Amino acid sequence: MPHLSLIEQSLVTGLLSGGLYGLLALGLSMSWGLLRLVNIGHFAMALLGAYLTWFMGTQLGIAPWLSGPIIIAAFFLYGIALHWVFMRFGVTEMQSMLITFALAVIVEASIQTLWTADFRRFETPWGRQSWIAGSLYVPKLNLLAFLVAALLAASTWAWLRYTYVGRALRACAEDAPIATAFGINHRGLSFLLSGLCAAYAAVAGLFIALVATLAPSEIWTWIGVVFAVVIIGRLGNPLGALAGGILIGVCEALTMAMVNPSWAPLVSFSVLIALLLFRPRWI
């Protein structure tokens, strides 16, 4: 039987990993749920954001809190441009998946060309630092990523629920023609949302750069688990994305601590299948 301290530490680690899953899932969930676009390129953009953070930090000497806003703004504009292309060519849900998959491949190849396939690590003074609470160690950067994920998820949820723009976006997702008939500028709002989703990818990328080792092929390592998180958390539900991320993160960490680390990749889809079988109300 594992020691209690081991289980407690694994819970902390899982919770924090779940925050990063939730952060990555946020943009994908919003895009899929409210724009009906399955954006696989979201992972590639998150990794591109991570590489840009690393590049600006290590090669240009720009600290992440300064490079972050620049990258986020650039990605917001990219999101708008991407959505313009989708609107211009009338891309459907299924087509969006194929097109953004191709986009992810192009981004991966571009990253590899620009920065080679070498592993890259953004070393910062806080990378190995933790706060100590009793027997628990809480890595500072992972905690920061979790707090940002929670803040973004909560504010996005409140924005969708309590503001006119948010309610209009939800109405458009339900029935765009009827919403338009009621005077909602569906087109303008969808540009805004697409820009936000891309900006979320930039935020996720910022933290990936700070807590993980980068390699171009990393794009594909996140896909399976984050898709499971999005579905568990329910499409278009920001708080659900965070909760799904935490659920998967904690289950993975406990599996690694109590069974064997090699079992962890089975967790995300096992949890998803179990939830789909038992169909709780939120799915």
Added chain:
Amino acid sequence: MPTKTRLSRWSRRQVVAGLGGLAAYAAIRPARAEAPSGAPIKIGQALALTGPFAQTGLVHKIVSEYFVERLNKHGGLLGRPVEYTLLDDQSKPDVSRTLYERLITSDKVDLILGPYGTASILAAMGVAQRYRKVFIQNTMGISALATYEWHFSALVSGPEPQHTLPNKILDCYASTGNPPKTIAVVTSKFPSAEDMTKGMQLVAKDRGLTEVAFLEYDVGNRDYGPIAARIKDADPDFMFMGCLGVEGNQLLEALSQVGYSPKRHFYLYPSGLLAAYPPADRALSLTNFEDVPPYTASPEGAEFAAAFDAKAKEQGLPYPYVDSQAGNEYSGWQILVAAVTATKSLDDKTLAQWLDQNSVDTLAGRRNFKGKWHTSEADLQQMRQAQKGRWVAVFPQDKATPGVKLIAP
């Protein structure tokens, strides 16, 4: 005439002495190789220049290009220039197989050298076997899979590294008079890492160590936090990690985050970067070439180390120092050149027969191919330790870097 006057000052004795001096200089000056001439000898190789193994592939590329450049500067091979064809297998075994087909059938190279990585080597070896080409490789992790009779390993890990390596590690720690009593084994599920890890477990059990943790993780594992928590919980005397590339750095980072530093730790196939990573101080790994003495004691070793370091810095390698990865590629070339030079032949059968019967001087020392599957007869590898950001040789003691001692509790 002034010229005549000047000449007349020289006595016959002075002229004779001058000529004698010139003759003596001609006799002792370094022999300058004649420029190679004739049709080039084509040597082909595919390496992982892109994809996940590109970081290591680049090390091999630098070595191969340097070796050919040096060879041509020193008279070529059999007096002929060497033309090197390098292709990119994208870190994919299926691409590697296709590229070796191309090298042999379309590019019509005279000789081939193996690619980087066990899976690509196996794929390329099948092609070499089909066309009956001598196949020298230097990075195969599982020697027992190299069953082609004209395969020759440039590695000096012997035929059973899964047995000799773990013993060497434990002998190394035993030499301090304070051998470990408990072991935690952490390994990637990558085949060659798993193979060595099983050996480590068996040897540790035979030598009376208690295994306090056995943790396997998948290739591409993202989260080392729970693994670190389990190692901390087990608190072993010695942690063996069957890792590849930066996995070692990732685990050490996670261990730092939970406030734990392993007492003694070994990494199987780490990235060169590991030595420069502060939490890796005192980490052990394998080697047979580094850019420190005793490896740089020979003129060729010193020249190679200096040239590699310069090229590595120029190409922006994260750890810009020569190590055993580069040394193994160099040894592969030395073996091929030795066989061709000795037999004066490019015939694969002749080369294979010669290698089967003879020994070759390489950077890793004099070695033969008497081991099973044409590996070295004995395990000639040494242990290196990360000290102050660099790898240094620490064991066996007669092969240790001068002035350096193994640091272990």
